[in-house]
Amino acid sequence: MTRAARLDRPTRQAQIYEVAARVFCRKGYEKTSMGDIALAMRMTKAGVYHHIESKEDLLAAIIAYGMDVFERQVLDKVETIPDPLERLRATLRGHLLLVLRDRPKEVTVILHESSALPAAARAKINARKKRYIRFLEKTIRELVMRRIARRVDPSVATFALLGMVNWTYQWFQPGGRLNEAQLADAMTDFYLHGLLAPGARRDPKGGARRRRPAA
């Protein structure tokens, strides 16, 4: 199935991916059987096998689906923003909101479980992740060259960003003191303060500069 087809239908398949991601995260990939997936889906095992050939294929499909969602909801939208600072701000905020709110978080968690995949499937997903890493490094390098950012190492700054964003699912609890948007704003602000040269911290159009993020 093409990527567009996967995304345009809110398919039975997408539902399977989201439910299966939850079961894998709760029970662990190794311990989960196709019977567990069927039970969670309220389907027969034969019904599940109609959509999915094996547990390994299912994991690969969930990860591809997670990347589809990320690329469609975040990366494809921000890549064309001409101003590099706005591009980075929108990327960081969009990625945080995706992790925190927009999808069952298990689909995001499972993106980091690709070690259980066979080598070919793993290489494919790593190439997609690398595209994102290169995009971040290039954007940060552009900010450094234009002296909007401090003279940081673009790779260090890129992995600092990914660490901050990807770690949030380990600890964020919905319903706490900060909601998802407040946390995304506070993290974005925190990160950009580390990156940018003094005086370069322009705000997005119309936004008041908050020095105290969501306290």
Next chain:
Amino acid sequence: MTRAARLDRPTRQAQIYEVAARVFCRKGYEKTSMGDIALAMRMTKAGVYHHIESKEDLLAAIIAYGMDVFERQVLDKVETIPDPLERLRATLRGHLLLVLRDRPKEVTVILHESSALPAAARAKINARKKRYIRFLEKTIRELVMRRIARRVDPSVATFALLGMVNWTYQWFQPGGRLNEAQLADAMTDFYLHGLLAPGARRDPKGGARRRRPAA
């Protein structure tokens, strides 16, 4: 065995923990058998069972051992530093170097695998992790109150730090462009820039301020 006893003897047990952590990380906890551990240790299964009662106990012991190492090599040393900025800088750098260099990284990775533990063992390890989180929040709050740090949310800044540090094992390759100490310095510098108020970025005694970390 007491914590001090565990640490003072470079015991057969510590070796088992480090080798087992490697096997768990390579093969996955669920898929690993006690036979695999014995094979990697070049011991008989009976020999391994002489030290360890079950696979679950082994995981709990590795995690406790990883926390022992972290507390002894990082937290116990920095907790008494009176100046909060020096305290935070030493914590961040020490934690990064521990993750990057000082121990088989698998012992560190496995600290985040506590979901496979029974509830009581998990609660115990979570309390130890919480001690570290509270220490970071308190130090950052002190920096904010003394206006050395910007008015950030101490919890957001704490989890930003943990994300940056804990994510490094996902991508850092020894032998690359930056060595472990350079990366630890660059990350520490990057983080403190995000946190501190302009003008407050004092360097540790005698250290020249590097605006370009390890490029």
